[in-house]
Amino acid sequence: MTALLELHGITKTLKGQRTPRTILDGVDLTVESGESVAILGRSGSGKSTLLSLIGLFDRPDGGRYLLGGQDITRLSERRAAALRSAEFGFVFQRFFLLKHLTAAQNVAMALVNGQGWLPRRKRRARTMAALDQVGIAHLAKHRPARLSGGEQQRVAVARALVREPRLLLADEPTGALDTETGNLVIEVMRSATERGCGLILVTHDRDHANKMRRVLRLDDGVLNPATTTPDEAWTPHSAGMQAAPSGAGPTPESAAGVSAPDGADPTREGVPR
């Protein structure tokens, strides 16, 4: 069975003013369908750069990129746009919601992108299904200004999921949220992996990372299996996180999932090299 995603020796070099700087230095990574991967790393280690290459925002300078067994290292802009639409969902630290649109319209904007036209009724059905999936269907008509941070990020997750992508890319999605809402958002994304969607989560939060099946570290452009030290394993929040959720979030059923995270038994395999 072919892997969902394979990176072989991916490099990215920035042509600076004087000396070129290597940001990614031979990254190898394989992700299977439905697999969740956390990437940890110091600030500036190249995590966002790696995600932007995977998400086809940018092109690598070297290496090979296979998606579902197909080499997509070099793509025309049109094909890249089509793949971004069909295969990937993105969630960022900042929510990037359009403030002049309602929650539903913000989700639907991933459907109104010139790729695969859907009639209005189907768009609405898909949009509402996605909003329902993240537990905020009742807020469909609200504009971002009237939503809390966690609700806004869940709208962003719904936008990422509305086309049922094969891979969800999340770059510090909980960075702007408090722990409880952060947990809620992570849980919503993790539940998407149960439907076969891959997830790559860049995070600084050890607990969130531990909820993924694999945890990797990016150090100066080189991807390694994570080595856990005891002080990293337990942050002060983690104990509270286990107890807090009931009744905290707007949707108890999605919050309930947090109390039984599969991160309790994280499988930490090394990256196959």
Added chain:
Amino acid sequence: MIRLSGRFRSALIIGIQGIRARKMRTFLSMVSLFLGVLAVVVVQAGAETVEQAQLANLAVQVGKDGTRQAYLPGSPESVRVSNETLANRPDGVVIATRQAIVGEPGVVPVNPGGTPFDQPGGYGGPGGPMYCDQYGCRPISPGGGDAGTPVPGQAIELTLNTLTGDIRQFKPFRQVSGEWLEFTSAPSLAPRLVLNLEAAKGFNRHQVPAEMRIDGTTANPTPRIIGVVDDGSPQPVAYSRTDELANWISPNTAASEFGPGLQVMLAPTAGELERLLILRLTATGTPADQIHFETIQARENIARDLALIRWIFLGMASLVLLIGVAGILNVGLATVGERVEEFALRRAVGTSRLLLAGIVLAETLLTGLLTATAAIGASALALSAAGALLADQAPFLEDMVFPWRAGVAGVIAGLVAGLLGGLIPAIRAARIPIATVMRA
């Protein structure tokens, strides 16, 4: 096809969302463009209106487009042959033009030479009063006194056109008052006259006895004035039936040195009649090289005359439009700067560069179209208001409809302005790098 329409619909939806989200900006763009589009529409509408008005005037003065006409030598023979050939023909008319004086006998008319009344001396130069017809102007001997000092008196000189049929099918005179000549009844002994506006002015101003002297007659008929028309002529003119005056004018006496001015007008469909007339005229001794029928083509001539002026005005309007384009461009560039994140996000969710550029263009094109609609509406309103207010001075404005070509010009101007003003912002939007903007 389906893919294209999907893209088009996406662009439309996003464009409308963008316009609604930035109503103020859209409004400002429209304001800057409005004057430019308005200028184009007004120039176009103005040119069409003037052309229509000129054409209407020319039809009255010269004749409708397509009419066949000829000026013939005014010999007694050609007058007789023409009158006989066209008698009772609905599709042609013979117009014989003479000078006539109505009023006291033996005096110099108030307007010697049949000049307009508000133009003392008329065409009279140092050589005295002139007589003008289609052959040009020549001095005339003052009527009345044969020597010494002619006595000015209550008499009006005018151009008398006698008609064998209804001339209004070729020159649509506007009836001002009274009636027009009718050509079906038996001729009356007292010739009926229809005056033009200038002649009516003379008769209103001056109390003149109803006695008419015509070039080359000795007996003086007493005319009956039955109506007034507007024939567009600045000189006093009267119209009457040829057969009613035939009793007073001997066909065999040479009218004057040159005879009457003789003009024939034929409907475009009267080709048979035209050939018959030419045949008979040449058979009775009129030299063939003096018979020239020509077709009236006023529209073409006017269009040529107006084209240059129209282009000059359109040039100026385009400059105003250019300022509007600069306005749209300015607003558009600022908007793109503000929407960097939105555009990067849209590309991140799968919108292609090309479509993104299309969306920005769609927004400015929609703005241009809205502006064009507003400008066209405004000028159509202005035109109907002008028509209502100025109907007295300019009767042609009354039933003026907004020329559709001006509307088309406005729409094109709006779209071109939208295209020009939106192109650079569109290219900028397409160039926004996703990776840089979306970096957390």
